[in-house]
Amino acid sequence: MIVCSCNVLSDRDVRGCLNPGADCPRTPAQVYRCLGCSAQCGRCARTIRKIMDATLPGIDPCAGCPAACETHHDEAMEHAG
Numbered sequence: 001m002i003v004c005s006c007n008v009l010s011d012r013d014v015r016g017c018l019n020p021g022a023d024c025p026r027t028p029a030q031v032y033r034c035l036g037c038s039a040q041c042g043r044c045a046r047t048i049r050k051i052m053d054a055t056l057p058g059i060d061p062c063a064g065c066p067a068a069c070e071t072h073h074d075e076a077m078e079h080a081g
């Protein structure tokens with residue numbers, strides 16, 4: 001299933017770059033980079049995060065992430081809301 005229409009990325013593409021280890025992407029932005037592209041509209045970021053959470057349970061996606069990043073902000077809003 002295509003999860004990012006701007007970059008034509010499938011859920012399989014996203015899972016394929018998630019390998020537990022030191023160089024495993026921790027944020028959607030790192031997933032885009034891993035797959036040789038970058039966020040365009042950003043609408044798929046939450047879906048990519050959900051795939052990451054399901055594929056890599058227990059890994060803190062905000063570890064090493066700046067407090068002002070979009071992902072952190074979205075999570076903060078979810079917790080607040």
Ligand code: FES
Binds near residue numbers: 041
């Ligand atoms: S749908 Fe992924 S960047 Fe637009």
